[in-house]
Structures are given as C-alpha cells and as structure tokens.
Amino acid sequence: MTDVPKIELRGVTKSFDDKHVLRGMDLKVARGESVVIIGGSGTGKSVTLKCILGLLRPDDGAIKIDGQDTTRLRGAQLDAHQAKFGMLFQGGALFDSLPVWRNVAFKVAQQPGVSRKEAKRIAVDVLASVGLSPDVGDIHPAELSGGMQKRVALARAIAAKPEIIFFDEPTTGLDPIMADVINELIVKCVREVGATAISITHDMASARKIADRIAMLYEGRIIWQGSKKEIDNSGNPYVDQFIHGRAEGPIKMQVRKL
Amino acid sequence: MNPLAIIGRAFLEFLAVVGRLVEFAANGVRHCFTPPFYIRQTAKQFLDIGYYSLPVVGLTTLFTGMVLALQSHTGFSRFDAETAIPTVVVLSITRELGPVMAGLMVAGRIGASIAAELGTMRVTEQIDALTTLSTNPFKYLIAPRLIAGTLMLPLLVLVGDVVGVFGGFLVSVYELNFNAANYVSQTWQYLERSDVTSGLWKAAAFGFVITLMGCYHGFNSKGGAQGVGKATTNAVVSASILILFANYMLTGLFFAGK
Numbered sequence A: 001m002t003d004v005p006k007i008e009l010r011g012v013t014k015s016f017d018d019k020h021v022l023r024g025m026d027l028k029v030a031r032g033e034s035v036v037i038i039g040g041s042g043t044g045k046s047v048t049l050k051c052i053l054g055l056l057r058p059d060d061g062a063i064k065i066d067g068q069d070t071t072r073l074r075g076a077q078l079d080a081h082q083a084k085f086g087m088l089f090q091g092g093a094l095f096d097s098l099p100v101w102r103n104v105a106f107k108v109a110q111q112p113g114v115s116r117k118e119a120k121r122i123a124v125d126v127l128a129s130v131g132l133s134p135d136v137g138d139i140h141p142a143e144l145s146g147g148m149q150k151r152v153a154l155a156r157a158i159a160a161k162p163e164i165i166f167f168d169e170p171t172t173g174l175d176p177i178m179a180d181v182i183n184e185l186i187v188k189c190v191r192e193v194g195a196t197a198i199s200i201t202h203d204m205a206s207a208r209k210i211a212d213r214i215a216m217l218y219e220g221r222i223i224w225q226g227s228k229k230e231i232d233n234s235g236n237p238y239v240d241q242f243i244h245g246r247a248e249g250p251i252k253m254q255v256r257k258l
Numbered sequence B: 001m002n003p004l005a006i007i008g009r010a011f012l013e014f015l016a017v018v019g020r021l022v023e024f025a026a027n028g029v030r031h032c033f034t035p036p037f038y039i040r041q042t043a044k045q046f047l048d049i050g051y052y053s054l055p056v057v058g059l060t061t062l063f064t065g066m067v068l069a070l071q072s073h074t075g076f077s078r079f080d081a082e083t084a085i086p087t088v089v090v091l092s093i094t095r096e097l098g099p100v101m102a103g104l105m106v107a108g109r110i111g112a113s114i115a116a117e118l119g120t121m122r123v124t125e126q127i128d129a130l131t132t133l134s135t136n137p138f139k140y141l142i143a144p145r146l147i148a149g150t151l152m153l154p155l156l157v158l159v160g161d162v163v164g165v166f167g168g169f170l171v172s173v174y175e176l177n178f179n180a181a182n183y184v185s186q187t188w189q190y191l192e193r194s195d196v197t198s199g200l201w202k203a204a205a206f207g208f209v210i211t212l213m214g215c216y217h218g219f220n221s222k223g224g225a226q227g228v229g230k231a232t233t234n235a236v237v238s239a240s241i242l243i244l245f246a247n248y249m250l251t252g253l254f255f256a257g258k
C-alpha cells in the first residue's frame, strides 16, 4: 500500500470556454512529500489545486487520492474528500465577518466536544506559530496588513492539522525574514505532522527550502520535475529561464515593447 | 439568422435558467432540514431580516393605510358609502397591500444585501474556503437565510397589518371625522381570520422568494466588483417580479378556495 501515491493526477484537462488551461496534466505526490509547483503567471497552478480539492471539476482525466478517483464524487462523499485538505488561498479568502481567531479556529471549533475556550486557545497557539500575537485574534481581517492576512490564512489552513495541505503562494507579500519563518513552518508541518503538501511559489529561495521535489507547469502540462538539487542543472531551457528570471528564452511573454 | 431559431434558443436558455434555479432551491430547502444546523448564523439572520426591517415595513404600511383611507373616502363619498372605509382599509391591508408592500421593501433591503454579501464572498473565494474547512456553504450561508426569510416575513407583515390599519384609523378619525370607537368596531365587523392568514401565507412565500433570489444571484456571481453589482441588481429585480407574479397566483388560489 505504501507505494500508492497520496495524490495522483493523470491526463487532467480543464478549459474555461475556449481557453485551455490544463491540457493533460500528470503529477504524483507520495505520502508525506512536499512538492512545489512553479510556472508562469496564469498557467493554471491555482486551477490545478482547485481541481484536486473538488472546487472545480476537470473536463477529463483522473485525480486520485489514496488510489481512489475523486472526480465524480458528490454529496457526503465529496464532503468527506474535502475534509482531508487544508488550503491557503492565494488571496487569503479570510471570512471578513469573523474576528481573526474565529477564522483560524473555524474548522477546529466544529469538531464535536471542542469548547469555545478550547478553540480560542488553539487559535492563539497557531497564531503564535506564524508570528502573530494573541491580541491580533480579536480584530477583524480587514484591519490587518496584507502580510498579516497571509499569515492568518496560513494559520487557518494548518490549524486543524489536515492530511494534505496546499499553499498557494505562501510567502508572496512577506518581508524576507518572515518569508523564511513561514518556509520553516511549512517544512515543520510536513516533517512533524506528516502532512502531504503541494505549494505554489514564484520565490525560488522558498521553493528550494520547502520542496522535496519541484515540478514546472507550462502550457497546461508538467514539462519538468525533479528533486530540488537537480533543478540547477535540469538541462531544460524552460526551467533555466524560469529559475534565473530571464526575459529572453523559449518562454515568450505576450508583451509589446514600448 | 432564422427568427425561429432565435426564439427557440431564447426559450431553451430560459428553461435552463429555470432548471438551475429549481435545483438550487431544492438543494437549499433540503439543507434547511438536514443537520448540522448553524444556530448562530440563523439567529443573526433572524435579527437582520426580521428586527432591522421593522422600521421600513412599519413606515411603508403606515403611509399605505393612511392613503388608503383618503382615497377610498374620495370614491365612497360619491355614493354615500363612507361607512365601508374601515372594512376596505383592513381588507386591503391584510389581504393585499401589507404583504406586497412589505415584500417589495424587504426585497430591496434584504435581497440586495444578501446578494452583495454572498457575491463578495464568492469572488474573494470565501465560499471556496468554507468548503475546504469542512463546512457546506449551503448549510452555513443559504439555509439560515431561507429559514429566516420564510419565518420572519409573516411576522413583519403581521406588525405591518396592525400599523397599516392604525394609519387608516388616524386619517379617518382626525381628517375625515370618524368616531374612533365606531371605526374600530367596524374594522372588526367584517374581518375574517382567513383575511389575515392568507396574507401571512403570501408573506412566507415572498420571504422565501426574496432570500432565494438574493442567495442564488450572490452565490453564482462572478467577475469582481462589477459582477457583484450585477448580482445585486438581478436579485432585487427578479425578487420583485416574482413577488408580484406569486401574489397573483396565490390570490387566485385563495380566491378559488373560497
């Protein structure tokens, strides 16, 4: 059983009207592994995560969790599938009608036998692990800075200790020191809690730190994947251009020179 | 292009919308009756939809009752039937104007705010976030609103009925020189219980329609601030039209049942 991948995508396609975003994406993530997906803006990284979560239905292909296809789940089975995940949304997606601590403890508080006091204690603990003081817990998300919102969203994603965690750009908008704190936190989640993680990032320093494996998405497919040590001599011109951030190369940006 | 094809396509499009709406409504109602129930959320909606709509509904029905007394006096004095005014006022208010005026006002107030709130939650991915936190958005967001709308509108209309009749009383006594005691006894004389209950049934139906339209358009909104604005407009317009349509259908039904 151990060699059944925790997450497996096979030939996943997804289009919005006539815009083909995913065009046959394949990816395997082992249990307890941390995979980072890199790729240009708008290549479908966030869409990939939403397909796995069952928030979007792929047009074709299979998405297996623990060997079970999940693309056709409905009702209670879909709920049970989604309960396995924690997700840090790219835009935070904090509930602005609730104070920070109730955001963080949202899932924990719904588990039977967890009192309000207990939920708040857990929220304060998790907030501390992302470098936020307990009094942040009582204010509303709209009053926080962008970086603080990101950290609250991260705290919410990990608070209930899910089996699988997705981080969509966890360090964007953070200062370099806080970014490193978050990187370490993600590593800790994977190592200590044993969670399986997929992260999306444009920040190569962060990718090197949190990844066991890096995969590059380009034009709806994974065009390269390998361990983080291999990335510097991947021999793949697309990967080279991306990690060195060069404007010139095989990846053409749709811009017109001024 | 073939005009028949255009008509046919528009008709099919219309059927598709009706189908989606019926499915959405059925889903919403089902989640009203299956646990878990979010008591806190529901209580908050009771307050928002019921309590905070009292001033609007009270003022609307007050002026409606007042103008009704004046206008029926204009008509009835032409054939010496002024004594019918109390009866006309109370029947018009309880059977018709109370529920319709309250329904239209609440459609503006509540339909719009539900659509704007859910629409914003949709475009900022808060609804997706709910799903990843093991919370069914239908149960957490939609069921509480449908329940509160359907139960609170009859209560609001009951209050509105009393206020509306009181408005007619004020004008009749202070403007048209009715005897106060006579006016009150004549109000009761021809009033039947079914006059009031038929109005309250209408109110329940309107409350359901208003919250359903707000939820449906908000939940399915897309495309940022503009999309939310469009959802809000559509919610109010469709709720108002459906109220007037349902009002006729229900009146016909009660009329036939006599």
Ligand SMILES: Nc1ncnc2c1ncn2[C@@H]1O[C@H](COP(=O)(O)OP(=O)(O)OP(=O)(O)O)[C@@H](O)[C@H]1O
Pocket (backbone or CB within 6 Å): A016, A021, A039, A040, A041, A042, A043, A044, A045, A046, A047, A048, A090
């Ligand atoms: N709900 C949607 N409806 C229509 N198009 C969508 C939708 N969601 C995403 N797209 C389109 O799919 C493409 C991929 O979007 P996605 O959000 O996955 O990009 P991304 O790789 O995460 O980019 P970034 O790094 O900028 O976040 C984009 O072109 C986007 O316009």
Ligand SMILES: [Mg+2]
Pocket (backbone or CB within 6 Å): A045, A046, A047, A090, A168
């Ligand atoms: Mg993205």
